[in-house]
Amino acid sequence: MIEMNRIAVVGASLAGLRAVEFIRRAKFEGQLALIGDETHLPYDRPPLSKEVLRGEWEPDRLALRRKSYDDLNVDLMLGQRAVSLDTDAREVQLESGDTISFDGMVIATGGHVCGLPNQPQLDGIYTLRTLDDSLAIRAALAAKPKVAVIGAGFIGAEVAASAQQLGLEVTMIEALETPLAQSLGPRVGRIVQEAHERRGVRVHCGRRVEAFRGTDRVDSVLLDDGTTVECDVVVVGIGVSPSVSWLEGSGVELEDGVRCDATLATSVPGIVAAGDVANWYNPLFEERMRVEHWTNAVEQARHAVATLLATPGEAKPFESVPMFWSDQFDIKIQGVGWPKPTDELIVARGTAESEKLIALYGRAGRLVGAVAFNQPPKLIQLRMLIGKRGGVDEALEIAES
Numbered sequence: 001m002i003e004m005n006r007i008a009v010v011g012a013s014l015a016g017l018r019a020v021e022f023i024r025r026a027k028f029e030g031q032l033a034l035i036g037d038e039t040h041l042p043y044d045r046p047p048l049s050k051e052v053l054r055g056e057w058e059p060d061r062l063a064l065r066r067k068s069y070d071d072l073n074v075d076l077m078l079g080q081r082a083v084s085l086d087t088d089a090r091e092v093q094l095e096s097g098d099t100i101s102f103d104g105m106v107i108a109t110g111g112h113v114c115g116l117p118n119q120p121q122l123d124g125i126y127t128l129r130t131l132d133d134s135l136a137i138r139a140a141l142a143a144k145p146k147v148a149v150i151g152a153g154f155i156g157a158e159v160a161a162s163a164q165q166l167g168l169e170v171t172m173i174e175a176l177e178t179p180l181a182q183s184l185g186p187r188v189g190r191i192v193q194e195a196h197e198r199r200g201v202r203v204h205c206g207r208r209v210e211a212f213r214g215t216d217r218v219d220s221v222l223l224d225d226g227t228t229v230e231c232d233v234v235v236v237g238i239g240v241s242p243s244v245s246w247l248e249g250s251g252v253e254l255e256d257g258v259r260c261d262a263t264l265a266t267s268v269p270g271i272v273a274a275g276d277v278a279n280w281y282n283p284l285f286e287e288r289m290r291v292e293h294w295t296n297a298v299e300q301a302r303h304a305v306a307t308l309l310a311t312p313g314e315a316k317p318f319e320s321v322p323m324f325w326s327d328q329f330d331i332k333i334q335g336v337g338w339p340k341p342t343d344e345l346i347v348a349r350g351t352a353e354s355e356k357l358i359a360l361y362g363r364a365g366r367l368v369g370a371v372a373f374n375q376p377p378k379l380i381q382l383r384m385l386i387g388k389r390g391g392v393d394e395a396l397e398i399a400e401s
């Protein structure tokens with residue numbers, strides 16, 4: 001058994017900070033370091049595509065910890081990038097040249113945005129992951145530009161909605177047949193598309209970007225059907241890659257993120273992972289998954305810490321029902337479970353036109369997911385039902401009650 005005197009948490013955002021808090025709550029009294037490459041204190045990302053982008057919130061509202069950090073007795077190492085990991089020596093090397101020793105480690109390095117392969121170096125093209133990204137886009141939107149959003153996943157759709165709420169001309173471009181088709185399936189995706197179109201966002205689905213045009217600054221985007229979308233600002237929101245390059249060659253097994261077992265333990269003893277970076281086997285769905293949602297980062301941080309500090313053989317599996325929310329215009333979309341486009345979809349309550357509905361995803365009679373538009377209370381009950389491996393019939397009763 002590894003004696004835990006020093007724990008290093010790498011990644012100083014939601015999962016990393018919560019891991020530090022759970023470690024101290026578990027009465028760990030040894031040395032604790034939180035290493036993060038951003039210079040800001042840990043902050044919350046969801047408002048970056050919503051309130052911050054629209055200029056309604058200033059960055060000081062985003063602090064993930066309102067209390068002092070002193071009580072945590074943590075060595076807060078901000079602006080420090082981990083560049084490699086030596087699992088034999090149990091040391092993490094930082095870009096500054098410093099080396100941090102550890103007995104136990106929580107990997108919480110999350111993800112970074114992907115760019116398009118043909119994305120040129122033109123002014124006016126942005127991606128959104130960090131506070132600095134959000135403030136840069138917000139400043140650009142203040143000039144009242146025409147906006148093109150490439151990628152209609154959650155972040156892209158939220159950026160498009162926020163820009164439209166600012167009164168801007170917005171075009172959203174998506175390679176799949178509808179927005180959010182991959183996560184919610186095309187039928188629910190179509191509802192999201194119509195909600196955007198009803199409010200004036202132009203949506204091009206099933207279209208790829210052929211080229212960006214402009215001399216120093218982008219002035220238009222050419223689509224693969226020959227359409228030219230005029231724009232002064234482009235936000236590329238085509239997805240996230242797990243931030244694992246610093247782990248290559250370390251012996252920590254990688255597979256679309258950090259490969260973990262059901263307990264969130266990695267292939268190296270005494271090293272666990274949590275949040276957007278963790279790819280773990282979820283026994284509830286009998287498959288591996290990597291979840292990029294806020295609630296998962298918090299719940300996994302708690303569980304990964306429990307695994308790290310557990311006596312050998314006592315760690316428990318992280319059986320979880322993923323959960324998310326997404327605010328677009330005045331619509332609160334909430335989802336639970338892990339649906340696939342091939343699942344049976346039943347609209348159990350409400351209608352697409354009213355933008356108030358509950359849709360259920362069933363697989364061989366079992367409830368595997370649910371999404372609600374402006375119907376918050378039912379989702380918690382449906383989440384519990386999925387956790388109990390409940391059936392679609394029971395879900396229908398909940399949704400219709």
Ligand SMILES: Cc1cc2nc3c(=O)[nH]c(=O)nc-3n(C[C@H](O)[C@H](O)[C@H](O)COP(=O)(O)OP(=O)(O)OC[C@H]3O[C@@H](n4cnc5c(N)ncnc54)[C@H](O)[C@@H]3O)c2cc1C
Pocket residue numbers: 010011012013014015016035036037038044045046047048049080081082083108109110111112128129130155243246274275276277291292293294295297323324325326327
């Ligand atoms: C704009 C935006 C809006 C969102 N909105 C919602 C929402 O409405 N609902 C929802 O459920 N979820 C939302 N999310 C997702 C949610 O914020 C993420 O799931 C959550 O931030 C994951 O936390 P994390 O700590 O695992 O990873 P991250 O937040 O990605 O944090 C990882 C940290 O590690 C740092 N890091 C990376 N590599 C290194 C390294 N080598 N050395 C040191 N530090 C490193 C990163 O810079 C970062 O600070 C949103 C995300 C974004 C970006």
